[in-house]
Amino acid sequence: MQSIWETKFVVVDVETTGSKPEYNNVIEISCILVKNGEILEEFSTLVNPHQNIPRFITQMTGITNEMTYSAPDFRVIIPELKRFFTKDSVFVAHNVNFDYSFVQKSFEKNGFEFPEIPKLCTLRLARRLIGGINKKNVGALSEYLGIRIKNRHRAFGDARATAQILIELLEIAENEHNITETEDLLQFQYKPYFSYNVAQKILGKPYFESEELPDSPGVYYFIDDNENVLYIGKAKSLRKRIQSYFTTTTSRKIIRLLRSTKKIRWQTTSTELRALIEESRQIKLYKPEFNVVSKRLRSFPFIQVSNEKRYPVFNITYEPNPNEGICFGPFKNRETAELVLDIIYKKFRLKKCKSEFDRKHPETTCLYFQTKKCLAPCLEDFQDEEYYDELNRVRDFLTNVDNGLIQTLESLMFSYADNFDFEQANEIKNQIYEVRKVFGNDLENFAQISERNFLAIYPRNGNYSGVEVLLIHNGKLVWDAYLNEYPSFEFLLEKISKFLEKNWNIDGKLSKEEMDEIRIVMNWINQHRYDLKILDVGKLLESKS
Template identity: 30%
Template sequence: MTAEGTAGAGVGPGARGVQGTLDDLGTPLAEVTFVVVDLETTGGSPAESAITEIGAVKVRGGEPLGEFATLVDPGAPIPPFITVLTGITQQMVTAAPRIEAVLPAFLEFARGCVLVAHNARFDVGFLRAACSAGGYAWPSFPVVDTADLARRVLTRDEVPNCRLGTLARHFRAGTEPCHRALADARATVDVLHGLIERIGSYGVHSLEEMRAFAKTPTPEQQRKRHLADGMPSAPGVYLFEDARGEVLYVGKSGDLRTRVRSYFTASETRRRVREMVGLAERVRPIVCATALEAEVRELRLIAEHKPRYNRRSKFPERALWLKLTVGETFPRLSIVRECRDDEGVYLGPFGSTRLAEEARAALHEAVPLRQCTQRLTPRLIEQGRARTCALGEIGRCGASCEGREPPEAYLRHVETARGVMEGDVRPVVAAAQVRIDRLAAELRYEEAAAQRDRLAAFVRAAARGQRLAALARCRQLVGARPGFGGGWELAVVRYGRLAGTGTIPPGAHVWPYVDAVVATSETVFPGPGPAGSATAEEMECVLRWLDGPGARLVEVDGTWSCPVHGAESLREWLDRAYAPVEPEDGGRRAGRPLR
């Protein structure tokens, strides 16, 4: 082949071959200096959490050049579950420098390098937020995300997921990730080197090629772009279906056409979604009158079809409730999965058994109900066949199982618990506050924080349940909100369930449209207990819509209110209790309880 034949563009009669320069090839990966960084933090959001540890490793050409590691004082209590996860305690960071002292040294360490992290959006987000808070300009680091690269080159047959621990084992990393910053950074270095070897088989040999490679649509995404053809530019729900008609994924959008198209572009990097697109054979749109209808339809369709590629809202029936039992001489608190049409009192719903148990423990601290699970009857007690426990000996219950507390006296505790669960949370708050103050005075801050978390679980569940129960009691509620293009959006809610929606054009007479939407709305019957006739998620969607800017109540048939001394009044307390605490003396803040 002649030189003219390989010159590319511009070839023609008399044209001469042009030799490409090294600059055209980009920066060879062997010559790139990478700084692989990992952070430990007090939570998942830079707006609400802080950095507790930074670890970084500088490498070039497969060889380490240096390491950077330091604990960081977050300026706020470290949540107990973070301590369990990372092993970083409040005492460990008490003498550590603040982030504003650490950040200049890290930026100098990483200057002129390519930043690498696993799920880089998380780590870079915290670092950018720290720079912004400290008044530092964020350097324009090129960023490489090893999670993105792994999703691009590794198949489900090779690794079940793209977590750092999974990839470290797959590439036989010399360091096992353990949720400590430097160890995780070292493991990420080995993962990076393993991925660089893999992408070499795709013809990726430069930094520029590697950064573009992770964002390139897969062949399946490119091949199935036609599935987005014909999508309407309207709010609604979309269902990805396979060749057999099985629903793979359900989503919602204010613009179906734009959202569905995004699944077939480079912006979609989620591995599960790319896999789903490979199986999909059609996308079915359902146009909705309003965004609220789309949100509620999405929840209902996910609960109905339980698509394998949806992660949330698939099992609303698994919600947990705290129930004060009925039909017993000595009622107790039980964790159940459904509300029944009985005289039981319910608190919740809870998203996990742990939260339900914490809320129950907070209530037990305030009200000495029995904690055993046996069905206790007077006859069983008289015959001496009731199982006894040590709680009666230490004053945590009245020892009804031994006959020391008669049913009449126990009933007073039951009535107190009923009052707390139905609205007056002051006894639980007061009891918890006494314990927290005592532990804080004894400098037992971590135990005080655990008590605070227990109380917070109870308060959040009580507040949620009271909001939902108030909506579920209304036979009919008609609300209106300004539409995006003018006019109004309407919603008819019956016993907590969205029964109908519609819109009113700008300048139109309101009442004919309201009457039409009400007349065509679904007939709904009241549900058992505080659960209403809809799932908790659906009712919360409706409540968020009603809390939106410009929302108005058109009609309320029922009493829509929360208790005066209910948990809703403690929302400000919760915000203060979990807000970052500024140091008063520039020193110790270990586990300060709520104030």
């Protein structure tokens, strides 16, 4: 059985000329691939329906006949859609039968058979997993979960919101219902559900007055009679999240948790990211009985080039030390780090020898030099600058990710696909996404831990009337705040300058706690990359002078 985190969920939203797939056609489609709780790939396009778009559809979506006139026919985009709808994927939509029927019928109309894949409905899931709100449409759920929607009632805006809703629902399903396998999740969506007030029916009294709960991010704790921490969670809104435990539920686990709970405590945080980091720390500290994931710290692989040796080489390490050389990472697993390392040594003529060496005469050089895979710094007349230039070329290759490392990986992926090795091609595709999280960012030298210094501004309520401001230094969150208005340039400079007066250097090896935080920060930044405004700390300081 496959884990819910290893499954490929394809979140789909279609806009159509009407409600009947037999007679009406698709005018826009968006597909978003979700795996491991993250968005891996996106595809969206208008489609020429070859029929009139009714006025009310245009009023709702903004899509006109003129917009779709030069759009591709559905037949043209089928090869692209086939990349998403593979036998190991799950078709996901909000009210899934509508979107599924249109996609399936559109394939059939064009002479193609749509693959038989499972369907998962986020509307059904939300009805069984989330209490506290009556409406469960995309807009209401997004508002409740703190998800920002761009271009509501357009396929991409709705699909992206639904993908983020799915990620939240998967976490709730695992943490509160012990659902870890995809087959169980698919069955759960059809499980009968009912509503009741848990606090009154089971416990006889509430733990708190609703007015006490702050409508802000934070971490909450369920505690028993002996002051043992039973469960720790984080929330974008403590009020909405904690109240949800006392409304709709079908989970025996939650009922057992509430029966064991004597009181609930919480601590507010300025930002959602701070709540994520604090939740991870507290779970690893207390190891609560009802938390099923993230109870232990783990090490992540990094790629590091050491400054200690005369001719440094790139190595994989689980104990990175930015003070001893450039560090790239953290990578999700060793396989991805090894793939990057293999590409570096195949494309660049760095020293392949593991140990130091004596100077050699040309006739005794090794096979690497003879096949032009190494500069051979072991030669008597070798100029050191040549080796350092090659190191800089590697750094540029990793930094200019789209025209360097990613381009190389994509060529490798297409090569496997051309040879019908689709399993290996898919593996490379997944690794490309992991590589992008480490190397792919608009900031120069973002991949290097010591250069990962920037401000991120996040609109909490979908606009810049209220914003979360995050100062990331060496990949870690060092300062954050919630502001009611967009911060001034002078305000940002003041905060940066005050911090940098006391804190600048990385102190020795990165601990497991630091690696865990860097990983959380990277994932959060990547997940919200479309909504963030990123400001380079170095360039901000330069503009000051």
